[in-house]
Amino acid sequence: MQELTIHNLRQIDQYRWLVPRQGKMRTDGMLFLDRKLLEHVKNDKSITQVANVAWLPGIVGRSLAMPDMHQGYGFPIGGVAAFDPDEGVVSPGGVGYDINCGVRLLRSSLVKDEIKDEIANLVNSLFSNIPSGVGSRQPHLKLNKKELKKVLATGAQWAVKNGFGSQDDLLHIEESGCLGWADPEAVSERALDRGQAQLGTLGSGNHFVEVGYVDTIFEEKIAKGIGLFKGQVTVIIHTGSRGLGHQVCGDNIRLLQNTSRKYHFDLPDRELCCAPVHSDEGMQYLAAMAAAANFAFANRQLITDEVRRTFEQVFGLGAQKMGLQLVYDVCHNIAKYETHEVDGKQREVVVHRKGATRAFPAHHPKVPAAYQETGQPVLIPGDMGRYSYVLVGTDRALKETFGSTCHGAGRLMSRHAAKKAAKGHNVTAELAELGVTVRGAGRATLIEEIPQAYKDVEDVVRVVHEAGLARKVARLRPLGVIKG
Amino acid sequence: MTSQLYRIIEHTADTGFEVWGNTKEQVFESAAKAFFNIMWQIDAQQQNEPATIEVTGNDLEELLVNFLEEFLYLYDAKGLVCTAIEIESISADTLRAKVWLQKFNDAGDQELLGVKAVTYHQLFIGRKNDSWCARIFLDI
Numbered sequence: 270m271q272e273l274t275i276h277n278l279r280q281i282d283q284y285r286w287l288v289p290r291q292g293k294m295r296t297d298g299m300l301f302l303d304r305k306l307l308e309h310v311k312n313d314k315s316i317t318q319v320a321n322v323a324w325l326p327g328i329v330g331r332s333l334a335m336p337d338m339h340q341g342y343g344f345p346i347g348g349v350a351a352f353d354p355d356e357g358v359v360s361p362g363g364v365g366y367d368i369n370c371g372v373r374l375l376r377s378s379l380v381k382d383e384i385k386d387e388i389a390n391l392v393n394s395l396f397s398n399i400p401s402g403v404g405s406r407q408p409h410l411k412l413n414k415k416e417l418k419k420v421l422a423t424g425a426q427w428a429v430k431n432g433f434g435s436q437d438d439l440l441h442i443e444e445s446g447c448l449g450w451a452d453p454e455a456v457s458e459r460a461l462d463r464g465q466a467q468l469g470t471l472g473s474g475n476h477f478v479e480v481g482y483v484d485t486i487f488e489e490k491i492a493k494g495i496g497l498f499k500g501q502v503t504v505i506i507h508t509g510s511r512g513l514g515h516q517v518c519g520d521n522i523r524l525l526q527n528t529s530r531k532y533h534f535d536l537p538d539r540e541l542c543c544a545p546v547h548s549d550e551g552m553q554y555l556a557a558m559a560a561a562a563n564f565a566f567a568n569r570q571l572i573t574d575e576v577r578r579t580f581e582q583v584f585g586l587g588a589q590k591m592g593l594q595l596v597y598d599v600c601h602n603i604a605k606y607e608t609h610e611v612d613g614k615q616r617e618v619v620v621h622r623k624g625a626t627r628a629f630p631a632h633h634p635k636v637p638a639a640y641q642e643t644g645q646p647v648l649i650p651g652d653m654g655r656y657s658y659v660l661v662g663t664d665r666a667l668k669e670t671f672g673s674t675c676h677g678a679g680r681l682m683s684r685h686a687a688k689k690a691a692k693g694h695n696v697t698a699e700l701a702e703l704g705v706t707v708r709g710a711g712r713a714t715l716i717e718e719i720p721q722a723y724k725d726v727e728d729v730v731r732v733v734h735e736a737g738l739a740r741k742v743a744r745l746r747p748l749g750v751i752k753g
Numbered sequence: 754m755t756s757q758l759y760r761i762i763e764h765t766a767d768t769g770f771e772v773w774g775n776t777k778e779q780v781f782e783s784a785a786k787a788f789f790n791i792m793w794q795i796d797a798q799q800q801n802e803p804a805t806i807e808v809t810g811n812d813l814e815e816l817l818v819n820f821l822e823e824f825l826y827l828y829d830a831k832g833l834v835c836t837a838i839e840i841e842s843i844s845a846d847t848l849r850a851k852v853w854l855q856k857f858n859d860a861g862d863q864e865l866l867g868v869k870a871v872t873y874h875q876l877f878i879g880r881k882n883d884s885w886c887a888r889i890f891l892d893i
Binding site: 313686 | 761763764765766767768811814815818819822825826829830831832863864865866867869870871872873874876890892893
């Protein structure tokens with residue numbers, strides 16, 4: 270046991286640090302970090318944010334932070350917290366502005382050597398077929414508001430029903446790609462206006478589509494169980510609910526500014542504004558958030574369809590023949606009703622994951638039939654120059670973190686510092702030397718997203734694996750990336 | 754617009770900015786200009802008739818967030834960028850401004866930063882000594 274000065278942090282074991290309850294905290298905080306990651310975290314306000322989350326009424330268990338934790342707005346990024354549906358609250362700050370930002374992984378029957386000569390062509394085609402950039406619009410899909418509301422009500426199911434993908438895809442998405450309690454009428458006109466032209470677009474910042482291959486297998490049996498083999502070509506898609514989700518979050522943060530006063534909540538940060546789960550305001554937010562989450566599920570489904578079409582166009586083979594199947598799709602920013610064991614009893618809680626991934630173990634009823642023996646696949650993307658990891662959920666995560674694990678590498682440099690670091694460098698050429706072909710909508714994005722600007726995702730994944738919050742299965746290396 | 758108009762504040766994953774002015778109106782106007790500068794590089798300003806926008810909020814902070822969010826909305830939903838602005842009035846809960854809007858032009862204009870939202874994180878607007886200042890963080 271060792272005492273640290275910041276928040277009286279107490280080390281529990283090599284990867285666990287307790288933030289003891291103090292002041293107005295209603296519970297302890299728990300950080301999953303090694304010493305190296307802790308050093309990064311000390312430089313920002315994220316530990317305070319973990320403590321702040323513990324102020325919120327009706328919190329169940331601890332205020333948790335995953336190994337990729339860093340400073341966010343309200344909740345830290347990497348923050349996980351569950352609330353009692355009767356006594357507790359729901360907070361847009363516990364989900365974030367990009368509602369259901371998430372990732373999905375596609376596998377194929379192709380191997381690296383079969384596509385390596387076509388990578389430049391493939392990346393250029395993906396770039397021209399998938400609209401990307403801040404205000405990117407989808408030119409081929411004209412949705413009226415009535416149809417858009419159907420998307421918000423049914424998510425990826427809308428996409429499949431309209432010919433973008435198969436029923437089999439739906440079986441391999443968290444919550445089957447649709448949060449059933451979504452209410453499109455809870456979404457403002459302004460949010461609809463923002464989302465109308467953006468379905469099927471990538472957006473900007475850290476969003477991307479990456480073609481890569483499996484370069485290492487850590488657990489042969491599990492890898493086989495989720496259909497992965499060495500040398501196999503894979504595709505990762507990372508995007509969310511675009512302007513529609515941002516507007517839903519903003520709208521509700523605005524509404525809830527007054528609610529905190531109404532319910533006499535004592536909050537340390539305006540971004541932690543919240544409402545009782547069962548209050549009109551809480552229900553309104555959850556219904557609108559679910560609608561935005563469904564938009565994001567549909568968005569990733571449409572982009573998947575575009576990826577398949579592009580592969581067909583470049584390689585002249587059918588997508589089915591190339592085995593372009595969905596491995597899994599997970600949410601990073603979400604609040605959901607889930608059943609968890611707390612103090613020996615099964616109970617329903619509202620789990621907030623902000624920059625964290627659900628990681629349910631084998632034999633969990635919410636894990637698809639195909640993965641009942643392996644556990645739910647978890648995809649942890651790294652930066653565009655290095656690698657990403659595929660893991661599976663564990664029993665330990667279910668017990669300790671409401672079945673949650675990390676979601677990515679986390680930034681190491683500010684955008685400004687990244688620009689400075691990239692000065693005099695030709696980012697595209699240097700990545701090409703590493704064997705990665707990159708196309709970006711804006712030069713600025715490419716520079717801000719240079720690999721050096723991120724922590725090595727391996728540092729985060731190692732902690733997750735060693736702490737037992739997920740098991741490493743395979744490592745993927747990038748071949749070609751399109752950035753927003 | 755020069756960099757003296759505002760100062761960028763950056764932490765690892767955050768981007769924000771600070772602006773100053775002699776009056777509240779100046780600070781709102783500078784905040785908007787800084788926001789445009791951070792978001793876009795506009796190739797050529799068109800000579801359009803100005804439009805009027807009206808934004809409400811329960812306090813100055815909310816008013817500032819809602820005001821800047823208005824430009825995100827105009828951009829995302831209508832593809833419009835703002836090239837000039839004049840604050841007409843700011844009361845306790847309402848702001849009126851004259852704005853010069855034009856369509857974003859894919860050929861010449863550039864998006865510089867993908868701003869998702871204007872946040873309440875460490876938000877500040879108020880008097881400091883004899884002048885006004887504001888600090889705003891953006892979700893990227």
